[in-house]
Amino acid sequence: MKKVLYIGFDDTDSLRGSCTTHLATLIIHEIFDQVSFLDFPNLIRLNPNIPYKTRGNGAVALRIEGEEKDLEYCKEIVIDKVKNLSEVDDENTNPGIAFVENIIPKEIIVHSQRAMWDVISIKEAEEFSSFSNVEIIKFKLGRGIIGALGAIGNPLKGDFTYEHLSYREPKKFGTKRLIDSDSIYSADKETPLTFNNIDYEYDSIMILPRGADPVFTGIRGETVEEVRKAYSLIKPLEKLPMQMVFRTNQHTNQHFSEKFSINELKPHISAIVDAEVTKEPRYIEGSHLIFSVSDSTGIIDCAAYEPTKRFRGQLSKLRIGDKITVFGGIRPAEKSHQMTINIERLKINELVKNNKLESPFCSNCNARLKSAGKNKGYKCPKCSTKFRELLPNVTEIPRELKLKDYLPPMIAQRHLTKPLVRKNRDNTSKQKQKIEINNILADLVKN
Ligand code: ATP
Numbered sequence: 001m002k003k004v005l006y007i008g009f010d011d012t013d014s015l016r017g018s019c020t021t022h023l024a025t026l027i028i029h030e031i032f033d034q035v036s037f038l039d040f041p042n043l044i045r046l047n048p049n050i051p052y053k054t055r056g057n058g059a060v061a062l063r064i065e066g067e068e069k070d071l072e073y074c075k076e077i078v079i080d081k082v083k084n085l086s087e088v089d090d091e092n093t094n095p096g097i098a099f100v101e102n103i104i105p106k107e108i109i110v111h112s113q114r115a116m117w118d119v120i121s122i123k124e125a126e127e128f129s130s131f132s133n134v135e136i137i138k139f140k141l142g143r144g145i146i147g148a149l150g151a152i153g154n155p156l157k158g159d160f161t162y163e164h165l166s167y168r169e170p171k172k173f174g175t176k177r178l179i180d181s182d183s184i185y186s187a188d189k190e191t192p193l194t195f196n197n198i199d200y201e202y203d204s205i206m207i208l209p210r211g212a213d214p215v216f217t218g219i220r221g222e223t224v225e226e227v228r229k230a231y232s233l234i235k236p237l238e239k240l241p242m243q244m245v246f247r248t249n250q251h252t253n254q255h256f257s258e259k260f261s262i263n264e265l266k267p268h269i270s271a272i273v274d275a276e277v278t279k280e281p282r283y284i285e286g287s288h289l290i291f292s293v294s295d296s297t298g299i300i301d302c303a304a305y306e307p308t309k310r311f312r313g314q315l316s317k318l319r320i321g322d323k324i325t326v327f328g329g330i331r332p333a334e335k336s337h338q339m340t341i342n343i344e345r346l347k348i349n350e351l352v353k354n355n356k357l358e359s360p361f362c363s364n365c366n367a368r369l370k371s372a373g374k375n376k377g378y379k380c381p382k383c384s385t386k387f388r389e390l391l392p393n394v395t396e397i398p399r400e401l402k403l404k405d406y407l408p409p410m411i412a413q414r415h416l417t418k419p420l421v422r423k424n425r426d427n428t429s430k431q432k433q434k435i436e437i438n439n440i441l442a443d444l445v446k447n
Contacts, residue, residue, distance in 0.1 A: 004038065005071045006100040009082050010059035010147030011052075014090035019213040022167055024060040025244040027081050031074045032445045035066035036438050039431070040224070043163060043246035044151040045415045046115045047255055049268050049329030049342070052092065052143060055211070056415040059147030060246075061154070075099055079137060088139060096125075096144025100152050101133040108134070112153025116255045117270040120146050159252040159426045164219045164227035167242040174212040180235035181205060187233035194221035194230045195421045196251070199410035202309070206410060207234075216240050220250060222427060224440055243444055247431075253418040256327045256345075262298035265339065267332035273300075273341065274349075277322045281315055289316055290340075293326065301340045302326055308343075308408035315343070317400045321352035344414055346406045351399045357392040 012020045024041050042061040050057060064074065078097060086095040100108065108128060114120060122138075125146045129136045136145050168177075184205055188197040196206050197219065207217045216236060221227040224245050231243065255270040265271055278299060279292035289304045289312040304312045318324070327345040331337075359369045362380035369378035369387060377388035407413065407420060432440075 001067075002065050003068055003071055004063070004065050004102050005035075005074065006098075006104060006152045007062040007064070007074070007078055008059060008098040008100075008148030008150075008152040009078065009144060010096055010151065011054075011093060011144030012082055012086035012095045013054055013213065014087035014093045016087060016090060016212060019215055020058060020060050021165055021244065021246060022214040022242075023081055023085055024062065024246075025165070025167060025242050026085070027074075027078055028062070028244065028441070029242070029445055030077045030081075031064070032441065034070040034073055035064040036434065037441055038063040038065055038434060038437075039155075040162070040245055040247040040437055040441070042151060042154070042156060043248040043250070044112075044147075044154045044156075045248070045250055045255075046147055046150050047117050047119070047268070047270050048414045048416060049270050050119055051268060054092070057147070058415070059144075059151035061148075061151035063155075071101075075135075082137075083139060086139065094141035094143040095139040096142045096146070096148045097137040098128070098145055098148035098152055099135040099137075100131075103133065104153060104155070105131050105134070107131075108149055108153040110153075112150045113257070115146060115150035115153075117258050119268045120150075122146065125149055154249065156247055156249060156431075158254075158428050160247055160249060160431075161251050161422075161427065162221055162224050162227050163246050163248050163250060164217075164221075164224075164231050165244050165246065166216045166231065166236070166240045167214045167244075168216045169239055169241055170214070172238055173214055177208045177216055178237035179208065179217075180237065183233060183235035187230045190233060191221065191226050191230040193223055193226035194219055195419060196220050196410055196413075197230070201409050202411050204411050222425060224432070241447070243447060245440065245444060250415045251418050251422055253327075253345075253416060255414075255416045262293075262295050262300050264297075265300065265330050265341075267330050267339065269330050270344075271328065271330060271341070273326045273328075275300075275324060275326060277318050277320050277324065280320055281318055283312075283316075287312070291315070291318060293324065293341075301338055302328070302343050303331070303340050304343050304408070308412045311343075311406065311408040311412065314401070314406050315346060319352055319354065319399075322348065322401075323350035324348050344408070344417060348401055348403050348406070351401055351403065354397045354399050356395045356397050358395065360387075360390055360393050362387075 087093045219227045219230045260271045275293035275295045278294045281291035287306045325347040328341040328343045331340045333339045365383045367382040372379040
């Protein structure tokens with residue numbers, strides 16, 4: 001009788017090398033002939049504001065079906081690969097694996113929803129091992145079990161996107177990625193359902209990572225067909241031995257699900273806060289922009305950092321009294337600053353009027369009047385007539401900001417940020433059938 005197995009793993013990489021998706025691809029290559037896949041491998045990005053992450057806080061889940069002995073074989077492969085290929089010499093790499101059989105307990109789904117915005121302890125995640133169908137394996141501190149369970153518990157039932165990843169030969173790891181860059185521009189133009197390939201605003205190619213990891217390209221899009229088409233159109237100048245397509249929560253804003261009042265905020269969570277600007281934006285050393293907001297429970301600083309480029313210029317136009325919704329990560333207080341919201345996105349709900357007050361003109365000689373002193377009205381500097389009751393002329397200067405969402409440029413966005421190009425896109429219920437998934441995976445594994 002066939003059984004279902006959910007496999008999650010995380011915290012296998014370090015900045016020196018490796019990548020959890022690469023490990024997943026190696027595992028898929030080994031187990032593909034033994035089992036069938038219920039979904040593409042899932043790349044689940046969790047709370048991007050937790051301090052333990054290497055890069056984008058990504059974890060991987062595989063959802064497979066097979067005979068008991070084949071599933072046991074898969075478990076062995078996963079344990080072997082995580083144990084032997086993780087960057088365990090790095091102090092911050094603490095791999096973890098989770099296996100869940102047949103039905104995912106609803107508590108794991110809740111854990112996963114919380115892992116999108118909150119900070120969870122290893123101990124809390126470890127408690128899931130009390131379920132009879134859950135197995136947890138830790139290496140070193142085993143912090144990876146938090147992400148492993150978080151990935152399993154997120155079956156991507158709502159909006160999702162795809163990412164096509166290609167991987168380099170090991171001898172190339174750490175060297176410059178060579179590619180015909182014109183081919184990236186033309187692939188981008190010919191695949192309207194891919195996105196974030198190039199940041200045209202800052203003329204920066206986004207599909208090539210910069211680190212020492214094994215990834216050569218990452219192409220993101222709405223459909224498997226489109227990301228694969230874009231990959232077929234680019235011209236790498238090195239041999240790429242492996243590729244894979246992941247279904248993912250990237251670019252869905254899934255980490256922004258919880259609203260907080262200011263007095264409820266705590267370090268490292270991803271939060272939505274409705275507030276009013278109470279201190280005007282100012283630049284501080286390093287060209288970071290800071291302003292304060294408040295609600296009925298408190299006041300907090302908000303920051304848009306230098307790498308967010310023109311985003312800072314836009315937010316610098318905020319004025320006291322503007323009503324906004326801030327989406328961001330909570331940076332803990334340190335010696336140099338109080339607890340701060342690191343802004344990832346900002347929605348303007350109401351703008352105060354920008355009124356310019358000017359002295360009126362003299363009705364006798366048309367000269368611009370001068371103030372006669374506080375509450376004393378105006379006096380004409382030319383003919384000396386006094387106007388005690390006259391009020392200033394009020395001109396409304398249009399605000400440069402609009403009632404809409406503001407986002408940093410693509411180069412400074414998070415993996416989870418839903419870009420403006422996806423504004424009206426939602427792939428809910430567009431998941432592929434099992435047979436098609438397995439055909440596509442077979443093709444990718446064959447390369
Ligand atoms: P990459 O994106 O390159 O795969 P990474 O940025 O995902 O790397 P990891 O090395 O996986 O970084 O480290 C993230 C760690 O944080 C993992 O141990 C993961 O289990 C843990 N983690 C993930 N989400 C949470 C959370 N909400 N609370 C606490 N820990 C978390």
